[in-house]
Amino acid sequence: MALLDMKDVRGGYGDADVLHGVSITVGEREIVVIVGPNGAGKSTAMKAVFGLLKVRGGSIVFDGEDITAWAPDRIVQRGICYVPQVDNVFREMTVHENFEMGAFLRRGDLSAAYERVYGLFPDLKAKRKNLAGDLSGGQRQMVAMGRALMLDPRLLLLDEPTAGLSPKYMEQIFQITRDVRDAGLSILLVEQHAKQALAFCDRGYVLATGANRHEGTGQALLADREVAEMFLGG
Amino acid sequence: MSLLDFLNFHLVPGIVLGSIYAVGAIGITLVFGILRFSHFAHGDMATLGAFIALALVTAGMGPWSALPIAMAAVAVIAIGVDKLFYDYLKARPKIVTVMASLGVALMLRAVVQVVFGVDPRTYASGIVRPDDYFGILLRDRELYTLAAVVAIVIGLALFLRHSRWGKAMRAMSDNPDLARLSGVDNRKVTMLTWAIVGALCAASGFMLGINNELHSMMGWQVLLPMFAAAILGGVGRVEGAVLGGLIVGIAEELSIFMLPAQYKAATAFALLLLILLVRPRGLLNGKVL
DSSP states (O other): OOSEEEEEEEEESSSSOSEEEEEEEEOTTOEEEEEOSTTSSHHHHHHHHTTOSEEEEEEEEETTEEOTTOOHHHHHHHTEEEEOSSSOSOTTSBHHHHHHHHTTTOOSOOHHHHHHHHHHOHHHHTTTTSBGGGSOHHHHHHHHHHHHHTTOOSEEEEESTTTTOOHHHHHHHHHHHHHHHHTTOEEEEEOSOHHHHHHHSSEEEEEETTEEEEEEEHHHHHHOHHHHHHHSOO | OOHHHHIIIIIHHHHHHHHHHHHHHHHHHHIIIIIOSOOTTHHHHHHHHHHHHHHHHHTTOOHHHHHHHHHHHHHHHHHHHHHHTGGGGTTSOHHHHHHHHHHHHHHHHHHHHHHHOSSOBOSSOSOOOOEEETTEEEOHHHHHHHHHHHHHHHHHHHHHHHSHHHHHHHHHHHOHHHHHHTTOOHHHHHHHHHHHHHHHHHHHHHHHHHHSOBOTTHHHHHHHHHHHHHHHHOTTOHHHHHHHHHHHHHHHHHGGGTSOGGGHHHHHHHHHHHHHHHOTTTTTTOOOO
């Protein structure tokens, strides 16, 4: 059974629907990517999972439990963490304090969690006392992911983690995403860089105008002519 | 004028006044940074704290032992004011809350005037001679004021830097959406902020009163210099509020070299205009709201 099972979800921010029936599943230890043109509802679909949207139809089941219309703080406790696309770090707090805030809901010994995060992002160990706002874009993205990992989630939602990053950092973020998966997590991410993202994910979904258009393994989608013509520039 | 005269008659009073402004400005900057509005009832909340301490002194307590009780009382009152008034307006544009705080200011002042009257009062009567510290003349109350301000600032800084809820307050000030995503309970942070702000109000009102006299307009009259101090230091910056407070206090005391004494109060206003003109984010780069 899939870890996350989103079925025919409809809804939006206000009265108008942005999603007109989106279905996405994420299995254990799977990297799933959502791609699509601007305005396709990619980020909106992800926000629906995290309870940031008025869901008016369909269902979202996580680990066998229906979490449709749960509040974000309850969803966090259940094991899903979300990394927003922008403003995803506490700029005026140090790297280490960002991680501490990530673990705000956790009590007890956190040394294993810190070890894991600094193990995944060794670059940040030397910068643990720097303010997150002073770091480069790529490193800030690592802080954002690290903050989300501190709660030890089972599913990580990443909203365009490579937006605005240089190709070097993009490759690094993809590599880290794989490392996080290898550590036992499932990952759902929204990507603007469709070609690179499809090449690196396990499975992908192509959304258009708020609904599923194509789905399949990354390789299959890359090979699909229609997908290529639609989004990948031929 | 000798250097010692300058220190004793201008700089020391400036530092004492400035550190009182600092305590008020810290509260203003916390409300600005975390709750994101200008709290115009700040001065009158300070007046209320000063008069609660007066009631305790009248009942036979020493002024400095009345201070912590007055701080605790105003902390509770501040939480109550938030629950009764500001909390209802949180979904509305912030300017509505700002205007409501003006109403709360008038209300608190009216309560003080009804209960304690409108005549000036003091904690202790009689003239206190200053002690001589290597030529520097300091009264006990000035010494205690400075010590209390240092203790409050260090205590607050340690709390914000190292405690779990202090970090939550900073996180809420830094990035409220992300703080909520991290599971920080907005209501608890708001309550905690008001408790601290209320206590700081009471402390600043008490120290104004003990170094001069108490009257029902005392808090309202220092609202402008305290706001000037908070903005001068950078909105949302506790260190900035301390720096801003000292600068405004000292500038007010030194202004008599250039301006007639009646214009002392205009100094803070001039500083506020100047900083908004040349460095609107304040000396320590505060928030843009």
